[in-house]
Amino acid sequence: MAGIAPRALSPGTDIFANRHGCFVVRSDLGCFVWASDSHAPASVEVRSLHPACQGGEHYVGDAAPGSSVCILRGDVVHRATDLSTAPSPDPLPLHAVCCGGDHYAAGGGRFFVIFLARGVVLSVADLTTGAEAKEMPLVPAALHGLYYYASAEGLLAFLDVDGERGLCSHLFSNADCHEVLPVHPDVTSFFPGGLALVHGPAFGTWECVKLIQNDTDVPLPGSHDITRKVGHIQEKLANWTDSTASSPRAADLAVALLQAQFSLPAAYGGVGLQTEQEEWEAVAEEDESLRVILQPRQKLYWWQYVLGLGHKPLLFCRSLKVTRSPSPPTHVPLPRADVRPPEI
Template sequence: MAAIVPRTDSPGTDVFAIRHGFFIVRSDLGCFLQVLDLCLGQDIKVWDLHPACRGGDHYLGDPTSSAIYLLRGDSFYEVLDLSSEPPSSALPLHPSCQGGDHYAFSEGRFFVFFLMRGVVLSVADLATGATAKEICLEPTLLHGLYYYGADATHLACFRMDEENGLRCHLFATTGHESFPVHPDVVSFLPGGLALTHGAAFGAWECLKLISNATDLPMPSSHEITRRVGYSKLAFSQTYHITGSLDPESLAVSLLQHHFSLPAAYGGLGLRTEQEEWEEAAEEEEPLRVILQPRQKLYWWHYRLGLGKEPILFCRSLKVTRTPSPPTHIPLPPADC
């Protein structure tokens, strides 16, 4: 089963809540998602992330107010809107609050998660480390993907369930609760498309077979029809887009990033930015060859998709003399 990419492997991605809803930041895509309810997927909006707000190490919010905190290095900013420029002056993180794996806000306090030690540091102020308390995490809570303050009294985390996919786990001293995350929210997370649409695939499709059944060389002329581009109908999202973004460019960005992910997260580890990301259209290409006696030629076209649905039709064409598809992958690896 594919999995969501954890925050530790996706710098600049984070989850938090303020009184206006829940937010998922995708710094790599330059945008963030806002939703009223993670489980119901109500009123999903996607906003531009201000360039000065990109590249944060952590993003957290106060579920009872409009306060958002952006942590970068050993400093942090308090902002009210991630689509606007943050204040120029930053506050220093207290040494005891530095180097956390995750940060959250709830119960009027900041929580710094140190998962290797299995503890959470609770402080009243990130700058002073005032009234610090260290809390041991239960072993079952050490494997969250993203931790955040869900409301005034609960911390929460996203965690993969082998049977039920991505779930939101609320935890407090009174016990735990677990809820499914809405598919449209899951799709926005890195690796989420594999959970909602199926793992990515790349494969050669045989477009045409030509053969010479005679004992003499034979000139041959053909037209090869192939699709090139991106199948918009095969992939769509229902987000309300604001700012300079548009639904098509967001869908393309999500797909390009997903295809670049390793197989563990349902991707292919391939870069696709240089391919044709316009609406897929049929193209005809003339083919003139001299077939040798008893010869067969197979013409192949490379395509990528999610689940069983082809989405991106590449320009690469290959020919083989046997019905086995080419072994060459015509796209560069993502780590180039």
């Protein structure tokens, strides 16, 4: 089973929860999703991330029982009442004991700073003052989580991929892991690599779109019409709704998520290829003529490069290749990706 890409391959991706629900941020895509519950949501909404809220290293719900969000950049914190609006213009410095955390979380009136190398969780009342600091050991099972967050009640959780249940939340304390809950597919799909967990890993392959042959013993000149598909099959990837007029269009979000998925390494369900230069409009058929002289008993195979998820083709590329062999080409016609997901 493919995995979810960690923060190092998708900077600006984070998850947090508060009394209003669960939020998954994709700063690289300029949007976030809100779910009433990450495990069995009544609804999942896509919302636009305000430009001034993009580029955060960590996104943390406020420890107070309100709706504000803390955006951490370097050693400072910005507060926003909502990720769809601009944060406060004047950031506050993090207290020295709170700097350099691998992950940040908030819940139950406390902030949590997770230091994986030291294997500890620092609990504070305020990130800027370090007040009421308490350090606790991190249970060994929680050392290899992909993303961390805390429930509104203050119970910590980390996300990891289970071979049978897919992406799961592992609820834990400083003493033990308490419960494992599968993350709903509509929430999973929004994480980098999540589409592969829900729909199957990405693939790229050459498909034969035309075979022409000369069954005679003499050369055979002629013109042959080739019909091929070009473009993107607009498949519904998840049951997301648009919450506002400024929310990204479902079609645009689907394209951005697919481009990001295809760019990821195979370990995260991708193929490591750039696809932004391909035709991403709705799939259409194109005709092309080939004039050729077929030699006696000769066969020619026309191939087209196709990308998809699982077993379903989703993107018909413009790359064509003609061979005399029934074996598909081995050349990959698209450039390698640098694993930075596209913006929408």
